[in-house]
Amino acid sequence: MNTRIELVEAKVEDHVLILEPAEISSGLEQSDVKAQGQMLVDSDQLAFIYILESEDEFVYASLPHQIWPHLKEALDKEYKVAMKLNGKQIELENLTEELRYLLENIKDNANYGDEMESKVVELFSLS
Structure with a gap:
């Protein structure tokens, strides 16, 4: 079974965007989690998945549209992105590269759904 956590809190510390979940699944408390450097799109939930x-x-870290303005800031200012999980900070390797790739694929692409495409264009100021 795969676990999904929703990263809903964001703050910048020392040029690093740090994302945190509201709550942690109990199975992850003792687990050593490693970044894979890959992302997916969840058009139904309007989220990117790391x-x-x-x-x-596998652990799917959901990046819902509510935190996309923070992701845009990280892209614009070239911040690294990390998540805090059980007091441990994990760098989300390759996130900005993957996100840029997905943004370009989503723009003007109906396969992701109208709502996903319009939110991406609006929030990431794509033209």
Whole structure:
């Protein structure tokens, strides 16, 4: 079974955008989670998904549209992006590169759905 966590809190510290979940799934408390450097799109939930891996499962870190302005700031200012999980900070390697790639693919692409495409264009100021 794969775990999904929603990263809903964001702050910048020392040129790093740090994302945190509102709550942690109990199964992840003892788990050592590693970044995989890959992202997906969840058009139904209007979210980007960053893939992490623990010993026995994939962990999907959801980046909902509410925190996209923080992601845009990280892109614009070339901040690194990390997440805090159980007091441990994990760099989300390759996130900005993956996000730029996805943004270009989503723009003017109906395959992601009208709402996803319009929110991406609006929030990331794509033209």
